[in-house]
Amino acid sequence: MGSIYLIRHGQASFGAENYDVLSPLGFQQSAALGDYLKQLGVRFDHCVSGELNRQRDTAKATLERMAFPQQSQLSAIEIDSAFNEFRADEVIRAHMDDLLAVEPQAMQIFSNAANHRAEFQRLFTYIIHRWVSGEHEKEGLESWASFVDRVQAGLHRLLDQADRKDHIAVFTSGGTITALLQLIIGVPPIKAFELNWQIVNTSLSRLKFRDRDLALASFNSHVHLELLKNPELITYR
Template sequence: MGSIYLIRHGQASFGADDYDVLSPVGIRQSEVLGEHLAQLGIRLDRCLAGDLRRQQDTARLALAAMQRAGIEVPSVETDAAFNEFDADAMIRNLLPGLLPEEPEARHILRNGTEHRSEFQRLFALLVQRWHSGEYDSNGCESWQGFVQRVENGLQRALQQASHGDNIAIFTSGGTITALLHLVTCISASQAFTLNWQIINTSLSQLKFRGREVALASFNSQAHVQLLKAPELITYR
């Protein structure tokens, strides 16, 4: 059987003008992940990443750390199917409908770094509305459209895979959530309950034989836990 390693990007720059940039913590997480993969003796046959900067940079830094440890690594192939859903567009389109119930929502969402717990609560509410399909808008990708995009990327990866390949996919939490939904057939709501637990640079593993795919492990944090560095365990 082959393996697909789903790797969430390192910590991005939450609250900054450009979220899509790894923070110093995100850079270190990516390097630590690569060192850990090298220690495990994992050799990758292919490496895929979405085209978001945080995904590409996490891949680049992790592979460079593996290479420094003497492990031969593949080049990074880009497939935008593994991009995160557009959270900003989702918020813009669904927020007006939430304001009658949550009149402070706009202020909280604009100042997330000052209201982290409330930001997460409101963001989860909006995500719930999004994946329910009851509030679909022409202004953003639907949950079903997102899942189809991710499934197309997975099928391309499987079509091009050889038996026993080790494939790394550097992606985002929402994309991993869609893949959990597809592979395990759990509901979108259940998948997003797991989503909130996915840490930056965590490692989830799928096993595949042909087109058959099964979940082998989820959200491994061993690379940061072994360092006893709690500051490297982040969720956004």
């Protein structure tokens, strides 16, 4: 059987003007992952990343520490937008008026999220529940169902191109991993998102495949961070 390693990006710049930038800690997490995979002797036959900066930079930083030669490492990363994260900022904006009706302070909390992390998470969870339910569709906004279809199309492309014993790395995001979990283990989307909130930056989730048959072999492993015995390395955004 072959293996697909779903790798969540390193810590991004939560609360900054541009979230899609790896933080210094995000680069440190990526390096730790690369060192760990190198020690295990893991070699990837195929590496794919979404097109977001935090995904691509996690891929580059990880593969560099796995001692891939610079030029071949760069050319080895295939970019596939199917593995992009859903546009959380667009989801929030589309549902903001509805949220303000029940949470008048929502705008202030979202505009200063870094200083209101617990309140941000509570309100963001409320919005995500509305979005994934399919009962509050917004014109021009990618629906949860469409997002899952996009991710599934990318997965099928991977499987159709793979050899039977390939080891494939997919550098992606928490929402994308959540969509794949829903597809593979059949949990309702709300339940899948309960797992999403637990996905650690640069964690590994492993799928085993034979043709298009898939099974979840492991979820959210972050041993590479735990071994460093620094709790600050374990982050969720």
